[in-house]
Amino acid sequence: MAHHLSVSLQRLRAEWAPSIPRELLAGAVATFALIPEVIAFSFVAGVDPSVGLFASFVISLVIAFVGGRPAMVSAAAGSVALVAAPLVQSHGLGYLLAAGLLAGLVQLVFGLLKLGVLMRFVSSSVRTGFVNALAVLIFAAQLPHLQGQGAATWAMLALGLAIIYGLPWLGGVLRLPALSAVPSPLICVVALTLLAQGLGVQLPTVADLGKLPDSLPVFGWPGVPLSLDTLRIILLPALAIAMVGLLESVLTAAVVDEMTDTPSDKNRECAGLGVANIAASLFGGIAGCGMIGQAVGNVKYGGRGRLSTLFAGVFLLILMVALKDWVSRVPVIALVAIMVMVSASTFDWKSLSALVRHPRLSSAVMLATVVVTIATHNLAAGVAVGVLLSGVFFAFKVSRMLAVQVHDDDATGMRTWRVTGQVFFASADAFIEAFDVLGAEGRAVVIDVTHAHFWDITAVAALDKVAERLRHHGCTVQVLGLNEASGVLIDRMAADKG
Known part of the structure; x- marks a missing residue:
């Protein structure tokens, strides 16, 4: 009891008057x-x-x-x-x-x-x-x-x-x-x-x-x-x-x-x-x-x-x-x-x-x-x-970290785009523009987003837009590596559309 009282008094003095x-x-x-x-x-x-x-x-x-x-x-x-x-x-x-x-x-x-x-x-x-x-x-x-x-x-x-x-x-x-x-x-x-x-x-x-x-x-x-x-x-x-x-x-x-x-x-x-x-x-x-x-x-x-x-x-x-x-x-x-x-x-x-x-x-x-x-x-x-x-500056800096690399498999004819970075409202347009849709016409396509994250509805809409464009040009599209948070957001968007 005395110890607790002493500790309380010390704490009170530290808070109120370390030196009066x-x-x-x-x-x-x-x-x-x-x-x-x-x-x-x-x-x-x-x-x-x-x-x-x-x-x-x-x-x-x-x-x-x-x-x-x-x-x-x-x-x-x-x-x-x-x-x-x-x-x-x-x-x-x-x-x-x-x-x-x-x-x-x-x-x-x-x-x-x-x-x-x-x-x-x-x-x-x-x-x-x-x-x-x-x-x-x-x-x-x-x-x-x-x-x-x-x-x-x-x-x-x-x-x-x-x-x-x-x-x-x-x-x-x-x-x-x-x-x-x-x-x-x-x-x-x-x-x-x-x-x-x-x-x-x-x-x-x-x-x-x-x-x-x-x-x-x-x-x-x-x-x-x-x-x-x-x-x-x-x-x-x-x-x-x-x-x-x-x-x-x-x-x-x-x-x-x-x-x-x-x-x-x-x-x-x-x-x-x-x-x-x-x-x-x-x-x-x-x-x-x-x-x-x-x-x-x-x-x-x-x-x-x-x-x-x-x-x-x-x-x-x-x-x-x-x-x-x-x-x-x-x-x-x-x-x-x-x-x-x-x-x-x-x-x-x-x-x-x-x-x-x-x-x-x-x-x-x-x-x-x-x-x-x-x-x-x-x-x-x-x-x-x-x-x-x-x-604004933070969004600008993060948006510039987005990278999309393309790889063609000559044996199978498959084209793979590997996306790295953050996809959100400030980088969504850059994400869309990174895909050469005409160059992939009629091919099997993989969009690998293992090292990417989709943050908002603008990012999800951008991914949908890219997939729709590719399908419109006769491509079969497969999306790989969606992390759990991005997947949940995409599922919600799909449910809202339904």
Whole structure:
């Protein structure tokens, strides 16, 4: 009994907090990385900053307990904001909250039905393109804070980046672990805030980004009528929010899996995201999903368990409500420096050299995903194009592996065609064209498919077409070597025709 209890406690600690100080500090880094993005995304969606900030608190709190990927940060996200904006403009916040509620139900059902397996169809090239596009978008989102700014802003940015990158490097060179005990992004925020206040430098602050909340979120049902008309209004936006959120969360979980070299339960993550979005909508917040930049920052600075995710949300609420006066004085440029670091950490720099080494089609898929995502600011569109191209290119490559060789037996006059490879919709025409029907007129013919596989009805129809053409030209046709799966498919086709 004692042994089982000890094992359970060890497992619980590994899942929640392998190192409590590191979890708390990493969560704090993620919080400061959240603030500028969540406020900016709130404006994109056309809602008050408090709507995005409350949502981020609730989502982080809930997903820490019910999500499938420890150390992953989820909050109000730009991809969801882009989808939500038209609904807010046309019908108002109440309908957005109702759409978030419905989106959460869809995501919950998606996870319960274990449909997370569908994400296996997203190739590594698409995932790399997704990550790189997000890194570029994160960096691009910081440029408005830098345009038209004076020398003081640029000097503060340079100092902030020097602190973020320099302190860990200096700690390693001087062998002083104390320099890396506290994450350098937190030191950056404190140092730049004190410096700006001490020197009296006039810089844009967090208070300039928008009105911060001054109370706790309140539970309440979205203020919309329960009617079919409401369902008609919110159905398509809710489905779009659900799909974009699922896609971004599962791909973000895959990135964290790779960074930590640990697996995660994608179906649980889908269901957990649904529960979190339902809760956020009931507390007056916009729906959200996984935040890859903040998740990367969290993991980079030591977050490995659920406690870092939980603390990111709790600390956000503390900063926004209890410490609002202090947070409002933080220079925006300090948060920009953190986001520049997040962008650089998110980007897969090895993928640049891999463009030359990898097959051209794989590189084309990755670049297409990046270009479409950046051009549309729509993650779902970029990934959809990448997945589509991956499928087309895969079908193209497999179709080229089909080979049909002909052999004539001079003694018997029999002609044999030996088919090797995969016969399906993309290779069916090549399969038909490989048979010289006129040259075999009046002869006994064998089609040997021992080393071939017929995958779909298009392939079976192609085999039928070849046999019919040969018989039309006076040939006796024998098909040899059908494997069991191909034979079953052909029998079904014959039964359907009968």
